[in-house]
Amino acid sequence: AIMAALVQHVRRLAPHFSARGLHLKKALSAVPTEITKVANGMCVATQDYDNPWCSIGLILPFGSRYEVPETSGHSVFIEKLIMKTTQTRTPQQMNLALDSVTGTIVTDLNREAIFFRCSTFAKDVDKVLELLADFTLRPKYTEEDIADQVSVSKYISSKITDYDKILLPELAHMASYGQGGLGNPFVVPSDRLNAMAPDALVRTQQQFFHPSRMVLGGVGIEHKRLAELAEKYFQTSLPALPPLVKQPPKFVGGGDVRIPMEKSPRANPYRKELTQMAFCLPGVGWGHPDFFTVSVLQTLLGGGDSFSAGGPGKGMFSRLYQNMLNLYGEDIYNCAALHTPYSDAGLFSVSLVCPPKTVAFLVQKLFAELVSVCHRVTPEELQRAKGLLKSTLLMNLECLPIILEDLCRQVVSSGTVLNADEICSAIDKVSVADIQTVLKCMLKTPTTIGAYGNLDRLAPANVIYRNMLSSLAAL
Secondary structure: HHHHHHHHHHHHHHHHHHHHHHHHHHHHHOOOOOOEEEOOOOEEEEEEOOOEEEEEEEEEEEEEEHHHHHHHHHHHHHHHHOOOOOOOOOHHHHHHHHHOOOOOOOOEOOOOOEEEEEEEHHHHHHHHHHHHHHHHOEEOOOOHHHHHHHHHHHHHHHHHHHHHHHHHHHHHHHHHOOHHHHHHOOOOOHHHHHHHOHHHHHHHHHHHOOOOHHEEEEOOOHHHHHOOOHHHHHHOOOOOOOOOOOOOOOOOOOOOEEEEEEOOOOOOOOOOOOEEEEEEEEOOOOOOOOHHHHHHHHHOOOOOOOOOOOOOOOOOOOOOHHHHHHHHHHOOOOOEEEEEEEOOOOEEEEEEOHHHHHHHHHHHHHHHHHHHHHHHHHHHHHHHHHHHHHHHHHHOOOOOOHHHHHHHHHHHHHOOOHHEEEHHHHOOOHHHHHHHHHHHHHHHHHHHHHEEEOOOOOHHHHHHHHHHHHHHHHH
């Protein structure tokens, strides 16, 4: 009786939430995006919300993808040390300047881009841009700062198996892309730590950091004002850099990178011996026609940890939650689908964390679940996945820093911006046939594996893939 009353109450409230989401979507779609290129070559993009608080961001192509053996690890060190000191400011002066800003400048580095962002009052935008220009265009590094970062990196390397959120993606990318490009290490190799030098870091930074390579984004600020400030502060005597040339990454089917151990690490919330695995397939890049189809597929598979702290939007009715996590209890601790898109490629992976004794059984069940999607997806499942994806999008777009990041990343990857209404429309167009066609295409490429722990019961990648093909042909 209590459950029936609760269901009736939720049904009465549903129209109100649907209306709120519709109004929010319309409000977000109504904000125009302005994009211009100023005299110094910098691209400026804005969305001017009526708000005294604004978010400023700067993004440019930079990261481990562009490294060569001689510069391996430079991107990580530059990201960690870039705000320590500059050619015009001592460490003390830099700290005082950062403290004077109403807000914190945050850096975010991935394999192909570095992003700086700050949420602040509109009156402090000048200070933020002057600081951004200072440490991006006038770099300076000291032996002392480098030595401190070397100590931090050595500690992380010594405890790397305790950091599954770092190590597992590292192994997955190495297995999927081989050496070079997106397969380059994102964790600084231990043999490179003593090769870090101030002059070498400065040279690497100057090869990438130039206004002509940068996108400056602003949310909650007038476009004309931000464009004028971009010209004012981002002046440099360095010559313009040529367009960045990237070699298209090639997914290495059947790649298998493992760190076998006698015992799996216990550095997890459960303090149990758990084996960590990632099974990877080729995904798609940001601008690919199938991007939204793959996004819906990832949401439909869903998954997560076996324990959730609660709250909405966990995808508890997704395939991997219902048919893996909910069925096998203490035999499984994590199973989740993840799509990592880049400008011209993507990595679709499914993680699996379980005790060593259940590895063989759960791997078989996991691939059976992937195969089943190729043959049966109900209309209810599809609508639930699309609804969850859209609600997550709209919820995130209530936050100015996330609106800013979305704006900057869209401009730097494609030069255009899709608003919330256009994205929701693209999601709505995804059909069951689209999902199954894309997944079948992905499964034509042999799966790659990144794994560590006790791997005695984990079959080779080619054996797992061959068994999966047999299951696919049998249905």
